[in-house]
Amino acid sequence: MSNLPSEPEFQQAVNEIASTIEPFLAKNPEYRRAFEVVQIPERIIQFRVTWERDDGSIAVNRGYRVQFNSALGPYKGGLRLHPTVNLSVLKFLGFEQIFKNALTGLSMGGGKGGSDFDPKGKTDAEIRRFCYAFMLELSRHIGADTDIPAGDIGTGGREIGFLFGAYKRYQNEFSGILTGKGADWGGSFIRPEATGYGLVYYVTEMLRDLDNTDWQGKRVLISGAGNVAQYAALKVIELGGHVLTLSDSTGALVAKDATGFTPADIAAIADIKLRREPLTTLQSEGRFEWHAGARPWTLVEKADVALPSATQNEVSADEAKALIAAGVRYVAEGSNMGCTQEAIDIFESTRSGVASLSSSQGVCYYAPGKAANCGGVAVSGLEMGQNSQRLKWSSEEVDQKLKNIMVTAYENCRDTAKAHVADSAVPSLVAGANIAGFKKVVDAMRDQGDWW
Incomplete structure (x- = not known):
């Protein structure tokens, strides 16, 4: 190492x-x-x-x-x-x-x-x-x-x-050299939405597996206010959940009532971020509380899902404990390495001794960013494919392909964990993601002579 x-x-x-x-x-x-x-x-x-x-x-x-x-x-x-x-x-x-x-x-x-x-x-x-x-x-x-x-x-x-x-x-060439391009010059539909949408599609499978439930009525904490957070919030709202928090580098907004943010609020926040202004400029008629310098994880007494979607190491060990105390059952990273190693260890420890999914009450099911937020790069890959073929797929086609990729990614993480880390009836998605990704890459490297 x-x-x-x-x-x-x-x-x-x-x-x-x-x-x-x-x-x-x-x-x-x-x-x-x-x-x-x-x-x-x-x-x-x-x-x-x-x-x-x-x-x-x-x-x-x-x-x-x-x-x-x-x-x-x-x-x-x-x-x-x-x-x-x-x-x-x-x-x-x-x-x-x-x-x-x-x-x-x-x-x-x-x-x-x-x-x-x-x-x-x-x-x-x-x-x-x-x-x-x-x-x-x-x-x-x-x-x-x-x-x-x-x-x-x-x-x-x-x-x-x-x-x-x-x-x-x-x-002096027009090629698919970058992804995230404009829709009229080689970009793909759903690319701005992809990471946030894909995150929610991944957690949908977690909800179904652990509790046989869906997003209806779920209380959701989201950090960040950029593309990932915005589109994750919109998809959660569309599927019946309630987004209670958003944040930026200066502090966190917390909804005062259980209905949380509306699509109109998210649109206003998108405009604010486009102007590179702080969230404090949101006009909300007093429906939100502003917590300067704070992150969302300790600000809500009861919640079901936490989606860190800002930057690395934004959930500490103490914040992980606070999320569990608030009743959070699902944590999935929209950001890269959003949780510290100590926080991950705390989430993973809740799986210990769980003999069956029916006895999984108290488990906090954790998904790492490399799996849960891979929807963004997945649609970038789809954009590359469209560029190579000089084609443009419809929003519906790209969205369906994104859903299929996220479901397959979840199943790969879950099944790999069950095969290699038989420590609980609730699989370790972080171990499954790391083993599945690692093995696929290094097997290809061995075939190409990079190690043997």
């Missing part, structure tokens, strides 16, 4: 997978060498990005692309634009992306990239100049059959448009 104290996020991701695939490695010791190999990226590209501010001064940022693993297909993963971006964060995200992409069943490898550039407070002209400068270097290392980036935190439709325009100008 790697030991990289200067890369804490990456080390956490490696440790989380190592701890859960151990039962598989104990039975199949020949795979231990493969785990050592898969931790090392195939390629890391780091470069300088210089761009011009509106006042004519020159700014400089760091740019990165971690091309982690191409055993299953071209590198696939987002570009994050945020001041916290560094190599540890991108290696963690790229490492998770390998196994997430494997769980979709599509032909995609794993990668991640981005820059410590902060789009907040920048004009459209400044963002365009940064994107053109960033793509000037990145365009040398990507291609429709090599590496297909996508959006991520700080990289929305505007940034994807600028990046695509820059690539087209530099390379």
